Amino acid sequence: MKIKDRIALYFTLISTSMLFAVLCMVYFTFMKFLQADFFERLTDRTMVTAKLYLEADEMSRDALSSVRHQYLQKLNGEVIRIYDSQDRATFIGDSAQYWTKATINRVRNLKHLQYKDGERQVVGIYYKDNQGDFVILASATDQGTHNRLEKLLKIMVVTFVSISIIVLWLSRWVAEKMLKPLKKFMGEVKQVGSENLAFRVEENQTKDEINLIAQSFNHLMEELEQAFILQKTFVANASHELRTPVTRMMMTAELALLKERDVQAYQKVIQSILDDAENMEHIINGLLALAKMDLELINSQLSSVRLDKLLIKIQSDWQLHNHQQLDVQNLLENDTKPQVSVNAVLLQIAIDNVISNAFKFSGNQKVIVQLEYSHPQFLVKIIDQGPGIPFSAQEDVFKPFYTQSAEIGQKGEGMGLYMANKIITLLKGKIEISVTANQHNCLIIYLPQL
Numbered sequence: 342m343k344i345k346d347r348i349a350l351y352f353t354l355i356s357t358s359m360l361f362a363v364l365c366m367v368y369f370t371f372m373k374f375l376q377a378d379f380f381e382r383l384t385d386r387t388m389v390t391a392k393l394y395l396e397a398d399e400m401s402r403d404a405l406s407s408v409r410h411q412y413l414q415k416l417n418g419e420v421i422r423i424y425d426s427q428d429r430a431t432f433i434g435d436s437a438q439y440w441t442k443a444t445i446n447r448v449r450n451l452k453h454l455q456y457k458d459g460e461r462q463v464v465g466i467y468y469k470d471n472q473g474d475f476v477i478l479a480s481a482t483d484q485g486t487h488n489r490l491e492k493l494l495k496i497m498v499v500t501f502v503s504i505s506i507i508v509l510w511l512s513r514w515v516a517e518k519m520l521k522p523l524k525k526f527m528g529e530v531k532q533v534g535s536e537n538l539a540f541r542v543e544e545n546q547t548k549d550e551i552n553l554i555a556q557s558f559n560h561l562m563e564e565l566e567q568a569f570i571l572q573k574t575f576v577a578n579a580s581h582e583l584r585t586p587v588t589r590m591m592m593t594a595e596l597a598l599l600k601e602r603d604v605q606a607y608q609k610v611i612q613s614i615l616d617d618a619e620n621m622e623h624i625i626n627g628l629l630a631l632a633k634m635d636l637e638l639i640n641s642q643l644s645s646v647r648l649d650k651l652l653i654k655i656q657s658d659w660q661l662h663n664h665q666q667l668d669v670q671n672l673l674e675n676d677t678k679p680q681v682s683v684n685a686v687l688l689q690i691a692i693d694n695v696i697s698n699a700f701k702f703s704g705n706q707k708v709i710v711q712l713e714y715s716h717p718q719f720l721v722k723i724i725d726q727g728p729g730i731p732f733s734a735q736e737d738v739f740k741p742f743y744t745q746s747a748e749i750g751q752k753g754e755g756m757g758l759y760m761a762n763k764i765i766t767l768l769k770g771k772i773e774i775s776v777t778a779n780q781h782n783c784l785i786i787y788l789p790q791l
Contacts, residue, residue, distance in 0.1 A: 349515075357505045360501060375489065379486060380455045382416070383464035383479045383481060386419075387479045388466065416482075417482045418481055422440060423475055423476075425473055426473050440465075445476050448465035452467045461480050522545065544556055586621045593617070597610040644685060645791055646685045655667070656668075659696065666706075666707040667707075670710065671712050673713065687767070690764060691764040692786070695786070696723060698758055699724075703726045703727035706725065710723055720785055722783055722785050724781050725781060725782050727782050739772070758772075769789055771787050772786055773787070
């Protein structure tokens, strides 16, 4: 059974149960009220009978009976008896002994008695007169009450059935209206697949449970998207970063094997290969840390790093191994020490990725790296001579697999700037795209001061 139907059923059961209880209470209250009213009528009947027969001494019995039948409306199945001290029926024409002596004595002892005898209601009173002590008993069937209760019961049954149907229909309508956001949420969830993990369900401004589910689902999708991207791109990331040191090691080894060399030359080659191997180890450790996306792990590997020295090292690597023209400009004041708390390997990977992207899209023209300070953070500006990133694409360049390399006839995985942005974000910094006064492309890396 669907949730909508269960809600409607439960709401209908609760509502109809309460309605049934109210109708029963009204029915029995009305029944008791009519019974009490009929008992009062019978009591009045006995009192009137006593006044007519016991107080009116000068009138004959036949005259009294005529007056009684003329002015008192006869009740359904009415029976009235006046019993003297000898428990004999008297005064009224019908002298049959209708009630037992035990009942008569109860009335005499209690002075007033009323009870139900099957469908009949009975009232008895004890009346003292100058002619003696008498017991007057009256009995009748309240057919009017039975008819009223029967009609009331029919009305209540029709009302109960009608209201139950209306409540069931309204509860289904309310349930469907309440669950409409959930139905919409389910429809949006069906659109999620491995090809569009970036999809997010709509969150409304309310603070109901469905909105909380949507928020939790979106949070889960963010985690899954990151995990899926990292799983899918780890090989691409590794090849992106390890291609240069592996190629360099192979070229160095091949050159060393081309001809016989002295011991010192071989030692130099082995030392170069060892340096490249150590560099690969650092890169692999950084990539593993990035792949795990474990902020605590990365924070545990943070250390104090001098940005100026790191940039000089990066400049030396690019000029030595890639033969690219990289100009590092330290624009800090002399007494400023650019200390930051970062993971040095990951930060170098991020800066190298941005520099590589700058060379690629500027046709390998000179790239300028400027180090500045703006309280309370350091700025690393990477400026290239390229045409710049179009404004329409500035939000997309940091997304995974987004690349425009094919437009300039080059290969690219679309992971460089994504990795750079992810690393800088993990290091509590940010990357912005700007344009210089000469309309050159400029990426600014902000890193908090230690």
